[in-house]
Amino acid sequence: MSAVLKPEASLRPMLAADLDAICRIEPTIFPYPWTRGNFDDSLKSGYSCWVYEHAGEVLGYAVLMMVLDEAHLLNISIAAPWQGKGYGRSLLAHVMDIARGHGALNMFLEVRPSNQAALGLYESMGFNEMAIRRGYYPAPNGREDAVLMGVAL
Template identity: 55%
Template sequence: MSAVPHSSADLDFAPMTSADLGAVVAAEAGIYEFPWSHGNFADSLISGHRAWVACRRDRLAGYGVMMMVLDEAHLLNISVVPELQGRGLGSRLLEHFFADARAHGGSRMLLEVRPSNAAGLRLYARHGFAEIGRRRDYYPARHGREEAVVMERAL
């Protein structure tokens, strides 16, 4: 990963490191009912996944993790801290991942999203993602399991 952070207006993007995990895991727990664990993020870093943090005024604003497999980018996690949601930061973070995937040979991006995540579905549709399938019983849910909507976008 590049060690040099770069900016996009009032967001600074930097590769996620183990030093970021405390803040990322705390944010994750405040966003999701079934959050990724410290181990999930640590394993992603160890595996060499493309992981980024976005900071605003030196505070965590968002983060994401993407796995590259040949020319395919698989967006595993993308999140904006609750107090900054609804301000376009998700779009900016997503655009950052598009550029990063292209820079690493990506020609398409895939992701899974809960059908109950209306905001996520709207964000992905606005950015050219289309549904290509469903995965049954993919996510833990309050009452059993929830399927995943599988989406794809050309880069």
């Protein structure tokens, strides 16, 4: 009897060809998703954009903007069927390493206070609450605050 190894998930730079898959995932996990134009602009601007894939299927992605010695995580997402399996943690660790490699001393991000899973992940990776950005996100009842979080790299 021989064992058949399953392909591992892998990280790679995002390509324009990935945008269809990304734009299918984004609205399934966010009530106010990024548009194709947001992702396209991020690629064209030279942001550090990454895709997590498994057997040719995009299961997650991240967009990181570098400004001098600071990194700002603009988007990090794992498709719903793949959440809770450690892929988000792995993707976050990867972009933190990328930021360090580009000389970032700190990384920042905003997160909805209602996104308890994301808050837990960020805190477990060393991020701390720094401030509240009032009315930062659109919400069904108007606006929702954002928690600004940061970590020293």
